[in-house]
Amino acid sequence: MPQQLIKVRPTKIELIRLRRRLSLAKRIQKIVKDRLSIMTVEFMNLAREAVEAKRKLLTDFSEAYKALSIAAGYHGYIALEKELIASERKLEIVTGSRSVAGARIPSFELRQPERPMPEYDLADTSSWVDRATQLFRECLEASVELAEVQRGLELLGREISRTKRIVNALEYVTIPRLQGTIKYLNMKFEERDREEKSRLKRVKVLLEQR
Amino acid sequence: MSDVLPYERMLQECLVGELRLLNAHLPCQQKLLSDLLGEEYPHVMCNDGSSHLFKKKELGYLASLIQTDEQEALLLPMLIEIDPGQDEMAVICRGKLEQEVISKVLGMPVTVRRNRAAIYKPQLAVLRKTLKTTTQYLFSSNILTQFAKEAHPPK
Numbered sequence: 001m002p003q004q005l006i007k008v009r010p011t012k013i014e015l016i017r018l019r020r021r022l023s024l025a026k027r028i029q030k031i032v033k034d035r036l037s038i039m040t041v042e043f044m045n046l047a048r049e050a051v052e053a054k055r056k057l058l059t060d061f062s063e064a065y066k067a068l069s070i071a072a073g074y075h076g077y078i079a080l081e082k083e084l085i086a087s088e089r090k091l092e093i094v095t096g097s098r099s100v101a102g103a104r105i106p107s108f109e110l111r112q113p114e115r116p117m118p119e120y121d122l123a124d125t126s127s128w129v130d131r132a133t134q135l136f137r138e139c140l141e142a143s144v145e146l147a148e149v150q151r152g153l154e155l156l157g158r159e160i161s162r163t164k165r166i167v168n169a170l171e172y173v174t175i176p177r178l179q180g181t182i183k184y185l186n187m188k189f190e191e192r193d194r195e196e197k198s199r200l201k202r203v204k205v206l207l208e209q210r
Numbered sequence: 211m212s213d214v215l216p217y218e219r220m221l222q223e224c225l226v227g228e229l230r231l232l233n234a235h236l237p238c239q240q241k242l243l244s245d246l247l248g249e250e251y252p253h254v255m256c257n258d259g260s261s262h263l264f265k266k267k268e269l270g271y272l273a274s275l276i277q278t279d280e281q282e283a284l285l286l287p288m289l290i291e292i293d294p295g296q297d298e299m300a301v302i303c304r305g306k307l308e309q310e311v312i313s314k315v316l317g318m319p320v321t322v323r324r325n326r327a328a329i330y331k332p333q334l335a336v337l338r339k340t341l342k343t344t345t346q347y348l349f350s351s352n353i354l355t356q357f358a359k360e361a362h363p364p365k
Contacts, residue, residue, distance in 0.1 A: 028228070097260065098263065099256070099262065
């Protein structure tokens, strides 16, 4: 593909301007590349965390459902449902955001009391229900953690692809175009110099002939 | 030669936006760990008007690393300075406390030179994994001042 050149007047001032623009573009490319590398490190960290969180969530849920089925077997479904319906509790999730090299990603935190008292009747239920409740509480925490990590992954991935496009535009379009134009102007000036020299030589010969 | 000026202009605007983004997320002020521990929703305001939320778990973890009286000297979020084009980053340390915290988190001694503790990318990943909300990236002002000088040279 032929390289496109920037339309400029072939003057020394323009050449200086272009050189300045080239150094600026190179500097910006460095900054954006660094930002990209940081976001990639964060993305990899988040991806690892997402895998761990998913694995933890699956393990927690399977254990919690096992405990629930044991509790249901022990008390019977109707009795257990009756106890648990009365023990509904509001969830408190604190949401906010944090920034990773300019990309805003959400931050969720589940607020739970350190030693929560169960709302169901302790006299009518067994320790199986307590265990199931404890495990489901852990499941809730794991779900919130996974939600945060997955949303972060999505947003960070989008930002990475956007930044990558800018880096590519700089690397493959802007900088080569500037370099090409500078080269073209240099060639033009050299050509002008050569023309000038040959003209002077010609004038010298004509003057000698007189 | 073709007319590529509109494209160039668009790209330059895009780049200006990128540079504005770089340090927009920095906090207006740092808060003491002891103050943050007392807040119900620990947060700081950022330069772009948004708020940066700290996780209570992380604050608790940091508090467990240092003595109670030292909590009144640790400023958060800790800033990780990035100098473009260089392999190492630096955590800005005002005193020995930050150095102690970083070395405890990384599990290795860290040297501080000119109020900056140098760390490399693998250590950065560990630090950010442990202290997600209590650390923040800062793009070195050197590069931005150089950029400003080049963009607007003295006449």
